[in-house]
Amino acid sequence: MTDEKILVVCAANVCRSPLAELALRRGLGADSPLSVSSAGVRVNDGDPICSAVASLHDDAQWQAQAQAHRATPVTIEQIEQASIVLTASRDIRGELVRLAPRSRDWMFTIKEAAHLGEGFASSAPDRVAEYVAHLDRARSRAVPLTPSGGVGTRLRQLFGGRTTVDPTSIADRHGSRGHLETIAEVEASVATILAQLGGHRRHSS
Incomplete structure (x- = not known):
């Protein structure tokens, strides 16, 4: 049994x-040994999940977890105990690096992980742990994004973003x-990460 933990962090911890x-x-499925949690960097403690996310699926498990969710501020302990930290954006990753610099090697944005995890x-x-090592190697080989042209333009095209x-x-x-x-962006990136980790994406009910 593994105690590997996935932590996802956004701003308010109510949507992304x-x-x-x-x-x-x-x-990942109910029998997965991996645990998944989420938190936020600018949280109104106890806020419920947003209604759009709660209504995405109507099966009992999704509804129970959505209704039980309450916004929680991220802690240094959560970050340091996580096996991987996935953030909604690069600026939030930057905040977490400043909060827990020793954990920076296992912090990635959700879209970054989906892209770097190819293969x-x-x-x-x-x-x-193997996934994080793969992502870190891929990140170390990547050329930084540039304002325009060159490899930066190519990476923006791969990510599907505008300049x-x-x-x-x-x-x-x-x-x-x-x-x-x-x-839709969160769902698409998570579906890719799940495929890389050997999970699956269930169809909407």
Whole structure:
């Protein structure tokens, strides 16, 4: 039995990170030895999950977890005890690095992990540790994004982002017209991560 832990962090812990948490749990399955949790860096402690995320699926397990969720502020202990930390955006990753610098090597944005994890496959009990090593090697080989042209443009194309948008981040559009786009981005990236970790994505019920 492994005690590997996946921690997902966004700003308020009501939309992006709890969606990723619930989607990862759903995809990994109830019998998975991996634990998944979420937290936020600017939290109104105890806030419920957003209604759009709660209504994505109507099965009992999703509904129970969505209704039970309450926004929680991230702690240094959570970060240091996690096997991997997935953040909604690069600026949030930066905040966590400043909070817990010793853990920076296992911090990635959700979209970054999905991209850098290409080609990873393992069924080992400690596959998250192997996954982090794979991501870290891929990150060390990557050329940093540039404002325009060259490799930076290519990476933006791979991530599907526009030149003015950070391609490694999922924007916080909670309450705006782009909210559904944010949800779709989280779901797509999590589905890719699940495939890399040997999970699966269940169809909507």
